[in-house]
Amino acid sequence: MNARRRGADAMAIIGLGLCTPLGLTARATQVEMAAGTVRFFETEVLDSAGEPIRASVLPLLEPELTRTERMAALAVTALQEALKGTASLGIERLPLLLALPEAGSGASFDLKALLKALNDASGPVRLESSESTLISEGRAGFFRALTEASRFLSSRKASWVLVGGVDSMCDRDSLAHHAHMGRSLGPSTRDGTLPGEGAGFLLLASPLTQGQRGLAPLGWIVGYSLSHEPHCFLQRKPNLAEGLSDAFRQLRTHPVVGARRVDHVLSCQTGENFWAQEFNYSYLRNAPLMPEPLTMALIAASLGDVGAAAGPIQAGSALHHLKRQAPAEEDPTRVLVYGCADAGQVGACVIEGDS
Incomplete structure (x- = not known):
């Protein structure tokens, strides 16, 4: 299907990076999800019934890490995978559109520390963000980020954009908050959920850039x-x-x-x-x-x-x-x-x- 049939607002996915409890790379996460693999563990935090809260946690991250530290570790790993190959593309700067936790979803986190960790890990690529590109809308944030990414690309403010999302509800304070809200799935809460954590980034390009570079999109x-x-x-x-x-x-x-x-x-x-x-x-x-x-x-x-x-x-x-x-x-x-x-x-x- 050619670009004209896809529409002017289409965006090519050129790079992908994922980090989850199922895998430290996109490939590992994709395969394990498709296979139906689950890794839910009992945590040290107890729910209202005195039972350990179960969560999908990355075992490599120590339980005492804060929400900020967990988010930074997950995001840096996913970011570095998504940026592989950017040197050959000559990318020096990237607008960053990042989905973040919504207010009240868990413990507070240090946004400045998170952004510093990402910039320190981006190598020669300079990540550019602003208040309007940091989107605290939880599960819906990624889709608003896509809308903003399209505006960057269609207006030719940038040839490439980086869209991502990161969250963790597996630090001790967030797990306790989750239990306090009565949402921890367990014997006393049948209509609940299990906390998780992860990060992902997509490197996007406009149809024009993709066509000029002759890139094969994912x-x-x-x-x-x-x-x-x-x-x-x-x-x-x-x-x-x-x-x-x-x-x-x-x-x-x-x-x-x-x-x-x-x-x-x-x-x-x-x-x-x-x-x-x-x-x-x-x-x-x-x-x-x-x-x-x-x-x-x-x-x-x-x-x-x-x-x-x-x-x-x-x-x-x-x-x-x-x-x-x-x-x-x-x-x-x-x-x-x-x-x-x-x-x-x-x-x-x-x-x-x-x-």
Whole structure:
């Protein structure tokens, strides 16, 4: 499929880096997620019933590390993988659009220390960020970052952008906060979730840059959408799925994305009933966009709730799915990825194979 058929707002995925409890590289994480591997461990923190909280933690990180230290270690590892090959591309500066934890999701963290760790690890590439490119919207942050990335590329402010997300809910203070909020899955909380952690980065280029350089992309982001849920998780009101339905509607009516169904759906959500009901309503309202029959995977099944890291990790999972699934027809395979923050921000995107 040529760039014209993909649309002017398409973005080529040139590089990928992931770091999760399932693997320190994108390849390891992708393969383990596809295989259904899980690594949930009992932590030293107890829930309200006196039971150890289970979480998906990276064993290489010591339990006493703070949220900032865990996030920095995860992010640096993923960043260095995503930036491999940038020297040969002549990239000297990169706008950084980073999804971060939403307020109230766990312990506080030191943003300046996190950014310093990333800049120290970026080598000769200078990472450029600002208040508008650091997005504290949890699971929905990655999708807002994609929107901002498209503006950078389409306006030609930059030829390349780096989009990522990092989060950890596995430090002791965040685990205790999670238990205090009554969200720790266990004998006394059946409708809960398991804390997780991870980081991911995507190196993106415009169709023009990709074509001029003759690069073979890992895949394409062909559409994205943003919305807001007025009856969000934190308000505990009846969820009418207005925000997610609207995000899916935007993609269904998109001139490129809406031309045919996606082949698979990947959710950034936690598995709690609130989110399952939300998807069911939104799916029924946008059935022409969805796979038939419906095939779907939840990041929480592999990694628990990884918050702001869910978007880039699921994007990496989508790229792996594209490799494994040969298109049934001439059209390349498409995967829908979506994420919703507890405070109501909603985002979605469609990732397409390069064929």
